[in-house]
Amino acid sequence: MTKRLVYLDNAATTPVRPEVLDAMLPYLGKEAFGNPSSAHRFGRAARAAVEQAKRAIAETVGAEPNQIVFTSGGTEADNLAVIGAALASRDRGGPFRVAVTATEHKAVLAAAHAVTHLGGEEIILPVSGSGTVDEAAFEAALARGLALVSVMWVNNEVGTVQPIERLAARSGDAGVPFHCDAVQAFGKVPVSLRDVPCTLLTISGHKIGSPKGIGALVVRDRHAVEPIIHGGGQQFGIRPGTENVPGIVALGKAVELAAQEHVELAARLRALRDDFEGRVLAIVPDAVINGWTAERAPHVSNVSIPGTDSEALLMHFDLAGIACSSGSACSTGAVEPSHVLTAMGVPRDLGIAALRFSFGKDSTTDDVDAVIAALPKIVEKVRSLAAVLHR
Numbered sequence: 001m002t003k004r005l006v007y008l009d010n011a012a013t014t015p016v017r018p019e020v021l022d023a024m025l026p027y028l029g030k031e032a033f034g035n036p037s038s039a040h041r042f043g044r045a046a047r048a049a050v051e052q053a054k055r056a057i058a059e060t061v062g063a064e065p066n067q068i069v070f071t072s073g074g075t076e077a078d079n080l081a082v083i084g085a086a087l088a089s090r091d092r093g094g095p096f097r098v099a100v101t102a103t104e105h106k107a108v109l110a111a112a113h114a115v116t117h118l119g120g121e122e123i124i125l126p127v128s129g130s131g132t133v134d135e136a137a138f139e140a141a142l143a144r145g146l147a148l149v150s151v152m153w154v155n156n157e158v159g160t161v162q163p164i165e166r167l168a169a170r171s172g173d174a175g176v177p178f179h180c181d182a183v184q185a186f187g188k189v190p191v192s193l194r195d196v197p198c199t200l201l202t203i204s205g206h207k208i209g210s211p212k213g214i215g216a217l218v219v220r221d222r223h224a225v226e227p228i229i230h231g232g233g234q235q236f237g238i239r240p241g242t243e244n245v246p247g248i249v250a251l252g253k254a255v256e257l258a259a260q261e262h263v264e265l266a267a268r269l270r271a272l273r274d275d276f277e278g279r280v281l282a283i284v285p286d287a288v289i290n291g292w293t294a295e296r297a298p299h300v301s302n303v304s305i306p307g308t309d310s311e312a313l314l315m316h317f318d319l320a321g322i323a324c325s326s327g328s329a330c331s332t333g334a335v336e337p338s339h340v341l342t343a344m345g346v347p348r349d350l351g352i353a354a355l356r357f358s359f360g361k362d363s364t365t366d367d368v369d370a371v372i373a374a375l376p377k378i379v380e381k382v383r384s385l386a387a388v389l390h391r
């Protein structure tokens with residue numbers, strides 16, 4: 001009998017949805033493979049598909065179709081936002097300084113750091129124990145003058161939701177462009193720019209059932225960013241390069257489906273996640289749910305199990321057919337807590353013992369049952385091994 005596999009790593013990526021695959025297939029084959037910049041009928045068919053995807057995304061996020069700039073994913077969109085805004089400000093004679101939260105995805109943090117290599121400055125905003133941005137530090141950074149401030153909507157490791165509406169409004173009042181990485185938020189919590197003065201917003205396809213390698217930056221003020229890739233005039237020159245038409249069609253379809261389903265999905269994932277956490281704590285009473293005091297997106301649970309280490313836990317879960325993710329990073333041979341848990345002030349021993357379970361559209365109670373059934377033995381094994389190693 002083949003082992004039933006359990007996938008609880010949906011914050012890392014999701015499978016392509018059948019509806020999304022059906023929508024994109026014609027744009028890979030002989031029917032509609034045209035270059036959207038070509039004037040003939042093949043090109044026009046491709047252009048129509050790109051425009052349709054833009055309308056679907058714009059309608060969902062509360063923007064205009066011509067504000068949707070497609071990229072090769074969330075990473076590129078974040079880089080375009082952070083570096084592009086820094087360059088645009090510098091070129092206008094404005095501040096060459098960006099501020100980003102300490103718990104941002106590396107796509108934002110590394111882009112902010114790249115600004116320093118270009119001669120600019122980065123400010124890293126601290127967070128509270130639950131991962132929300134320190135608003136006094138946020139205000140102080142705004143007061144210094146910024147090319148951009150970037151705060152993610154939902155954290156990818158712990159699920160903390162930031163008060164984006166308030167932060168974007170404050171940033172707007174201070175005349176500072178505001179970027180939000182909504183990669184983990186989209187489809188899980190309501191993401192609408194209708195009442196949020198957010199200048200730039202990142203989304204990524206593969207977290208919501210479209211293939212990897214497609215994302216978008218919503219650019220509500222075209223003067224807010226300089227291109228970071230140079231080429232033809234596609235996408236108003238903000239992101240030149242022949243558009244990834246099948247990917248764009250897939251993203252449009254995935255966004256449309258997510259918009260229809262997110263309320264019901266969020267309620268279902270929250271119930272699954274809460275049941276999961278309650279049962280984990282019943283088995284391992286000293287386990288710690290990282291970020292639990294904040295408002296959290298419903299699909300992420302980050303659990304530290306004292307006396308263990310995440311790599312060993314991850315390996316044992318994998319052997320049991322359960323896929324999750326480790327909250328630590330193995331750098332230069334030593335296991336270190338992730339930058340997110342470190343910034344939240346999680347003690348090192350708990351930081352290196354953290355696992356992230358992330359739920360998705362296809363997650364079920366059977367998945368939770370499987371983890372709960374495997375958990376006691378795995379914890380016992382990893383704890384006894386750790387005890388021997390540290391004797």
Ligand SMILES: Cc1ncc(COP(=O)(O)O)c(C=O)c1O
Nearest residue numbers: 073074075105107156183184204
């Ligand atoms: C919050 C966040 N931002 C950005 C990214 C990068 O997106 P992509 O994988 O599409 O480059 C991810 C992916 O893990 C993410 O979780």
